[in-house]
Amino acid sequence: MVHSAYDAVELVADVPGHIEAVASHAGKLLVAVSDTVGFLWGSDCSLRIYSAPSPSDGGGEIRWDGPYALERQEPRFWRRPPLAMEVSASRDLLISLSEWIALHRLPGLETVAVVSSKTKGANVFAWDERRGFLAVGRQKRLTVFRLDSGREFVEVKEFGVPDILKSMAWCGDNICLGIRREYMIINSMTGALTEVFSSGRIAPPLVVPLLTGELILGKV
Known part of the structure; x- marks a missing residue:
């Protein structure tokens, strides 16, 4: 009998590039993304911040009530993939x-x-x-x-x-x-x-x- 310790829930889809690292802060997702094409010509490693689909209740936790939307992007946040x-x-x-x-x-x-x-x-x-x-x-x-x-x-x-x-x-x-x-x-x-x-x-x-x-x- 196989036991599943966790359920998989998709929070963000169609991220442009390769996801290098993920963290969370105040209920938002911080996603480090490297552009594989840009990496060949001088790396483009951006930080993308995603927010929940509805206003937070102040708890600051990651929620599972729908896909997260891109709120902010910081291009070339790192020179190399983090x-x-x-x-x-x-x-x-x-x-x-x-x-x-x-x-x-x-x-x-x-x-x-x-x-x-x-x-x-x-x-x-x-x-x-x-x-x-x-x-x-x-x-x-x-x-x-x-x-x-x-x-x-x-x-x-x-x-x-x-x-x-x-x-x-x-x-x-x-x-x-x-x-x-x-x-x-x-x-x-x-x-x-x-x-x-x-x-x-x-x-x-x-x-x-x-x-x-x-x-x-x-x-x-």
Whole structure:
């Protein structure tokens, strides 16, 4: 017997280009899109903001009562396709990773800060909303930053890891890492590593945080 854990609902259709990353803020969808044709001639990576079909009740949650409509588009928001982006709801900030980590104020999208020195060439990041900590994976290094005064990231720690990070998420004071074909837990203060289990032979390790504080780990 096959059990379906989730129901699929289409919120946006016919997006022009390739969807690179998705986030939400105040009940709206933020979609990072790269134009595959434009990419050949000088990348066109835009941010498209979609709103619900009817006025929000103020809850700020994604709703399922119909397709979302394009409200705003910011062309050439990134020079390269973003690898990831996430919203800090309590601080009204958009955190994105393209060439490096960048901060933009929501909803106006004003640039707050660019962290180029230690995040250029990074491939993954994880945001701790409660404490304002950002973990960034670059090559075989894991760097932890703290958001200071809501305007800049200050480096707190840096650790070496066994290989390039595929995915990661905060779990309390620790960070769950997806490395090679296995999961590990690293203490964000000491750098002590603990092996968890293998992710399997088919798919790369995938760590997905839930609002409950729990994590979903892929194993195929």
